[in-house]
Amino acid sequence: MRILPRTVSATVYTGFLVLLAIAPWIFSVIDEPFYLDLLSRGLILAVAALSLNLILGYGGMVSLGHAAYIGIGAYCVGIPAYYDFYNGWLHLGLTVLVSGLFALVTGAICLRTKGVYFIMITLAFSQMVYFTFVSLEEYGGDDGLVIYLRSEFPTWLSMDSPVALYYWIFTVLLITLFFIHRLVHARFGRVIVGSRFNEDRMQSLGYSTYRYRLSCYVISGVICGIAGMLLGNFTSFISPEMMGWTRSGELIFMVVMGGAGTLFGPLVGTAAFVFLEEFLSRITIYWHLIFGLMLIALVLFGKGGIHGWLSAFDSEEERG
Amino acid sequence: MLELHNVETFYGSIQVLFGITLTLDQGKVTTLIGRNGMGKxxxxxxxxxxxPPKSGEIRFNGENISxxxxxxxxxxxxxxxxxxxQIFPNLSVRENLIATAANFSKSSDSWDLDKVMEFFPTLKPRLGNMGNQLSGGEQQMLAIGRALMLNPGLLILDEATEGLAPLIRQEIWNRLQRLKQSGLTILLIDKNIDDLSKIADKHYIIAKGTVVWEGDSNALAAQPELKSKYLGI
Structure with a gap:
């Protein structure tokens, strides 16, 4: 039985996950709690990026409206909390239901289009949600809403302390990674991947690709919604800004930077994105310019993203 | 088994098929032959x-599937x-086959991965390779294997041996002969008329979107002028 990872990239990813698992301990030893917050935020975005990767990387559906699900998930915490409903299961159930329904309805329409039309229509739906929440003055409108208490779960599942919340997020990340891995390697995933390359061919093999792609879109929306629920709890403040189209663009960059259509690509892409965002902003106030240039260079020269670079170290034999 | 009656098909406003009528019999091999651009x-x-055709009827096992x-x-x-x-280059050989496995004809002697590997042993050591890492012949074997994994009642091969080396081509013809012997109904499109004549029970020549001749291999051989007139040979 093989215990150790057999490729360089797998070793790096395993090491990365181990580091993430012990990160709270490391940050407490060096007395830098800020980094735990940074990491928590990064992992939430990683879950969102993983969900986008499911449709973008594996399914070839480039959505420029995925941040809407982050907002929906966050408001599924914020609005019940506004009425003093803090039950975590309620928040989670509401998130799954609302983000799933929204994905089902919008996906049923969006997936009738392709290419640039798909991008535009997902953006349009996302902006629709954005402006809906901007106009809801009851829930703070443009100013947003403060969440005074985090979602309440049984004690052993509590997310009250920063470390407990971090492990909540980390567990959701691990479950998401495992779930997506199983999903894309099952027949369902193979149909999605095959459809990205040749949808007509997949239909000629007896698959209603529309239904498969719609199911994939809904699953992706629900996962991203859960990321939004975590973000709402993490920031204790929600606003329509969470679902702006620039956030959707950032998610695409995270996926592309890490390696679209790979399991760990979006995770390392998000880590790199958050790291660069944080540390470049300390160097200069013009960090957006440097960041933008780096992203352009990555798109032009970094085919396969970070995962592509790491895979270059995997020998042919190891890759199997 | 399959009947096309007066089928007319358009690409946008351009009509391509002008009332195609043909019949495929159960367990037989039928060919569609003709020059490029004739509507095969x-x-x-x-x-x-x-x-989808604009008019006409296509019946498969008695059901209108038009x-x-x-x-x-x-x-x-x-x-x-x-x-x-059109194999999926982003899926491995195994995934190309497994992802499409089904038993649509509800046959008891169904095709599965092992049976396809036995039928095309060349593919066995290539199971882990991606679709785009195969040679043309291996890709064609994979494409046939993938179609067989559906356990179809009718197998259609469009340009069955196009672009393949003579040895590989012969191997494909041998395999198709075995499929014929197993009782599978086959519709074949290819340009190798001599090879088609050895395997086929019936031929349809298509020209300008309509059937201009039908008959068996003997009848085709007996009318060499057909080849020069409709096939440019």
């Missing part, structure tokens, strides 16, 4: 539902090996 592939696309979506046609038991093979 469009006939296949009309059958599969990827380019205009039905491609996935429904495939589920009725029609397997297609398309022109250019």
């Amino acid at each position: 592939t469009t006939t296949v696309n009309s059958i599969m539902g990827t380019v 205009g039905k979506p491609a996935h429904v046609v495939a589920q009725r038991g029609i397997g297609l090996v398309p022109e250019g093979r």
Whole structure:
């Protein structure tokens, strides 16, 4: 039985996950709690990026409206909390239901289009949600809403302390990674991947690709919604800004930077994105310019993203 | 088993098929032959539902499948090996086969991965390779294997041996002969008339979107002028 990872990239990813698992301990030893917050935020975005990767990387559906699900998930915490409903299961159930329904309805329409039309229509739906929440003055409108208490779960599942919340997020990340891995390697995933390359061919093999792609879109929306629920709890403040189209663009960059259509690509892409965002902003106030240039260079020269670079170290034999 | 009656198909406003009528009998091999651009592939696309006909009727096992979506046609038991093979390059050989496995004809002696490997032993050591890492012959074997994994009642091969080396071509013909002997109904499109004549029970010559001749291999051989007139040989 093989215990150790057999490729360089797998070793790096395993090491990365181990580091993430012990990160709270490391940050407490060096007395830098800020980094735990940074990491928590990064992992939430990683879950969102993983969900986008499911449709973008594996399914070839480039959505420029995925941040809407982050907002929906966050408001599924914020609005019940506004009425003093803090039950975590309620928040989670509401998130799954609302983000799933929204994905089902919008996906049923969006997936009738392709290419640039798909991008535009997902953006349009996302902006629709954005402006809906901007106009809801009851829930703070443009100013947003403060969440005074985090979602309440049984004690052993509590997310009250920063470390407990971090492990909540980390567990959701691990479950998401495992779930997506199983999903894309099952027949369902193979149909999605095959459809990205040749949808007509997949239909000629007896698959209603529309239904498969719609199911994939809904699953992706629900996962991203859960990321939004975590973000709402993490920031204790929600606003329509969470679902702006620039956030959707950032998610695409995270996926592309890490390696679209790979399991760990979006995770390392998000880590790199958050790291660069944080540390470049300390160097200069013009960090957006440097960041933008780096992203352009990555798109032009970094085919396969970070995962592509790491895979270059995997020998042919190891890759199997 | 499959009947096309007066099928007319258009690409936009351009008519390509002008009343195609043909019949495929159970367990027989039928060919569609003709020059490029005469409507052979469009006939296949009309059958599969990827380019639905505007008028006419397509009946498969007595059911009108004309205009039905491609996935429904495939589920009725029609397997297609398309022109250019169109295997999924982003899936491994195993995934190409497994992802499409189904038993649409509800046959008891169904095709599975092991049976395909036995039928095409060349593919066995290549199971882990991606689709785009195969040679042309291996890709064609994979495309046929993938169609067989659907356990179809009718197998359609569009340009069955196009672009293949003579040895590989011969291997494909041998395999098709075995499929014929197993009782599978086959519709073949190819340019190698001599090879087609050895395997086929019936031929249809298509010219300008309509059937201009039909007959068996003996009749085709007896009228060499057909080849020069309609096939440019």
